[in-house]
Amino acid sequence: MSKIAIIGSGFAGLSAAAILAQAGHQVDVYEKHQQLGGRARQFEAQGFKFDMGPSWYWMPEIFEQFYRKFGKKASDFYELVRLEPSYEVIFEGETIKVPSKLEDLYKLFEEIEPGSASKLKAFLDEAKYKYQAGMNTYVWKPGHSWFEYLDKEVISSFFKLQMLSSVSSQVRKLFSDPRLIKILEFPVLFLGAKPSNTPALYTLMNYADMGLGTWYPIGGMHEIIKAFVSICKDQGVKFHTNKEVKTIHTQNDVASSIEFADGKSAALDYIISGADYHHTEQDLLSSTARNYSESYWQNRKMAPSSLLFYLGLNKRIPNLKHHTLFFDADFDIHADEIYNSHEWPSDPLFYVCCPSQTDDTIAPEGFENMFLLMPISTELEDSQEKQEEYYQRMLSRLNKHVGFDINSNVVYKRAFSIDDFKSEYHSFKGNAYGLANTLYQTGPLKPKLRNKRITNLVYAGQLTVPGPGVPPSIISGQLAANEILSNL
């Protein structure tokens, strides 16, 4: 039995912990916060329960796959409901509801652009193929070297997976209506890069969206964290909260102990860091023990940060859906301001999540629980004035959509932005979703799972393989655990 320390209790840390404890090891998870869950934490205020990060439950099979390893299923922990419509998109002067049923979706496309239903069908068939190849094969590669990808199946699928083309060019080849293009390019925003810089392999996200559906666990996304923690505890994992790691001590090429902010320390045989990769390397390790230099990090393309407002309203909003995308602005200009010119957006796209439309357990009766999210560059200088300016701008567009001024109904408001991502999660540049999934930051080109100098140190989470998002983080934790298990 080895003594294994895990830093961070996000999805990556929790999934690694459960797998290693199940294999018979003594596993301790150290988390700087009082609450477990990392970016998927939840806080309570004035009778509201706010999920702080993820809100889209996509790829339900990845969750089930994990639960099955422990003889469980999602329904043992929470009630999952499929949303109808999946989401609503606001364009200038009109609103489109994206239906959950494929037949309805084909009808919608055909009405908007005659001839597009059959193209969508072919596009989704291809996306399904990519999803199956991507999620069954690619994402499970640890990314140590290109040789992992040299099996017959992967090579024969390489051209079909369109790694060298972009999501944007694939979509625009088939569809010309700007609203359909926006709907089909939207899912790759989860991957933190522009559709024109995201390999066409990732149209697999369209199959996840339209083929597999948008789901929601009653009680909020934090219910998933509770499920993972319960599995970990069943396997004997010990949790230590309010326990911030300050240093990973190494001797020769081995990590020997970790030291905490309270001055205490713990010995270990193996360590997985599920904290942000850059923080682990630059803040916790000595310079001779790092995989990457600061200039390496400065040259990475980061996924955006976010300006968020958690709002509690003392009134129901009848015509608001669970997920609403405000695409009534120029997508390309906003993307350029996030990824290239690094400016505060001139006319932002944003997203409103109102889970109390589906779930009456997260707000007092007759009240509404929502958050506003605006993606922003990680290079911006955060300030309360800027936050308030964009709050008012988002609110005025939301008011227009719902048909009344909600300002006087806001009974709870909390902002969360770049500086909070930095201080709460030690997030590099305040990123919300890790590293952008561009071609040059995919697979073996991502920061490596293993520390090449310290033999018993492994990284996990959204900055290493396979990438950002809840399902990839769950997979990342399992890949990191396998690195240790295959070493024993």
Ligand SMILES: Cc1cc2nc3c(=O)[nH]c(=O)nc-3n(C[C@H](O)[C@H](O)[C@H](O)COP(=O)(O)OP(=O)(O)OC[C@H]3O[C@@H](n4cnc5c(N)ncnc54)[C@H](O)[C@@H]3O)c2cc1C
């Ligand atoms: C606003 C927002 C919306 C999102 N929406 C979605 C969505 O709808 N769907 C989706 O699939 N994904 C979404 N994501 C992405 C998803 O939430 C993340 O990719 C995933 O949760 C990352 O998990 P992780 O385990 O890699 O990291 P984290 O969740 O960040 O976990 C890292 C943990 O390490 C802890 N830590 C850091 N430093 C130390 C230290 N020195 N000592 C001890 N502990 C430490 C942190 O406190 C944290 O708990 C969203 C993210 C954000 C921020």
